[in-house]
Amino acid sequence: MPYPLDSYLHLTQADARAQFERILARRPASPGSRQEAFFPVETLLCFGASFRVNGHGYGGANITRAPEPVPQLARLFRRSPGSIIRKMSNLDGSSPNGAKNDVIVALELTRDVPAYLAIYQRLLLASRAAGISAVQLPDFLELVPHDSPADIGAFFEIDLIPDWQMEQAVQIEIDAWQQKAPDIPTAETERLAVAGQRIGQQRFAKDVLRNYQRTCAFCGLRADAIPNSRHLLIASHVKPWRDATGRERLDAHNGIAACPTHDVAFDQGLVTVADDLTIVRAPHLRDAAAADERVAHNFGAAGMLDRLLVPSPAASPGGAYLQWHREHVWGGVHKIIP
Ligand SMILES: [Zn+2]
Structure with a gap:
């Protein structure tokens, strides 16, 4: 496992900021080059994106039509939309095809969704401190009281x-x-x-x-x-x-x-x-x-x-x-x- 679980669950704002700064310094990946490993902040944001977008609905030709925040995350991370989608599918609890590491991280993140939302808010603050604007990385889970993912004002039929x-x-x-x-x-x-x-x-x-x-x-x-x-x-x-x-x-x-x-x-x-x-x-x-x-x-x-x-x-x-x-x-x- 490239990062221990603690580096996801107990990510400090300072560490998150340092990771964002390294992401900003990345050059766009050249085609065919090996993909850089995901930092915990990237994995954590991809997990959050799976609350908004069903990654399984996108692949191959329609991958460029994946809605926000997929293209935003791809631009920010200097990755392809496809790599964001693949990461999301590994993490959203609905795909058994993920890498082992992602399976373990997903297990922990889904244990306590409110705890994840607290991490997510810390990530957003750290990104702003690293100079990332709300246009580059918007609050895509809309964590304002009337429209948070934990309470979107609807019954869950489930x-x-x-x-x-x-x-x-x-x-x-x-x-x-x-x-x-x-x-x-x-x-x-x-x-x-x-x-x-x-x-x-x-x-x-x-x-x-x-x-x-x-x-x-x-x-x-x-x-x-x-x-x-x-x-x-x-x-x-x-x-x-x-x-x-x-x-x-x-x-x-x-x-x-x-x-x-x-x-x-x-x-x-x-x-x-x-x-x-x-x-x-x-x-x-x-x-x-x-x-x-x-x-x-x-x-x-x-x-x-x-x-x-x-x-x-x-x-x-x-x-x-x-x-x-x-x-x-x-x-x-x-x-x-x-
Ligand atoms: Zn009615």
């Missing part, structure tokens, strides 16, 4: 997932980890697998809420309209988490931001969404709204839009996911498919 389903998903991860690193105790790999699922879902929720500008797509409720509120929006899976593959669980196009009422209605197939984004109400929901003023208040014309509110076409839910919802969630209830 908290609502039944234990047995979670255990099944985790077991698949554990098996993969154990093939890679058989000498790490099962309890450790289990913890890492659970943390990996959590980090993944946190990233999913953040991406979905950003895509929908923190607004319920069914009724237009804006979470930001109510100061100091929490949990008003849910990043809901269109194809439910329990039925989705690992990749589908993390794909923001499989997400719709919804207030709790409309999330539950969508999950239960009381409403579904057509390919043109028309919101389709179940016949008995329409009848109930006609008969009961309070139901109408939530699901009638006053309470729910006719068309899903999607701020930009790029944020639209994927057609295959919507079709799945119509066939299996709605179809499972109504036996007919709109």
Whole structure:
């Protein structure tokens, strides 16, 4: 191991600053030359980046389209975006393919995410002391009170997932980890697998809420309209988490931001969404709204839009996911498919 664990977990601001200064003195790597080993500050920032970007979604030709902070970190570290992505994938708890050293570091960092966030803040301060500006290295985890990764104002659907389903998903991860690193105790790999699922879902929720500008797509409720509120929006899976593959669980196009009422209605197939984004109400929901003023208040014309509110076409839910919802969630209830 090039650096002992302590040099990650107990990195002092002075050491971090010295590492940043050495990074700044680097010359851009010439093609074909051997890559310099990552300093702890680089590894730690790549770990943080995996909260924002799903490294597994980028490789080969689309690697240049990886969103910030990947290109920013690449520029700052004088490395290729691909090397940043590879490092992130080794560290984010979802890849059993990482180097042994990264596996051990990831195990420790995922043990206590709040402790990591404290390290991250120390790193940012050290980078400023080394003369690195907020443009070169922005606070990409946005550690301000209303939008920190620990509290992004959304429920994690993962908290609502039944234990047995979670255990099944985790077991698949554990098996993969154990093939890679058989000498790490099962309890450790289990913890890492659970943390990996959590980090993944946190990233999913953040991406979905950003895509929908923190607004319920069914009724237009804006979470930001109510100061100091929490949990008003849910990043809901269109194809439910329990039925989705690992990749589908993390794909923001499989997400719709919804207030709790409309999330539950969508999950239960009381409403579904057509390919043109028309919101389709179940016949008995329409009848109930006609008969009961309070139901109408939530699901009638006053309470729910006719068309899903999607701020930009790029944020639209994927057609295959919507079709799945119509066939299996709605179809499972109504036996007919709109
Ligand atoms: Zn709503």
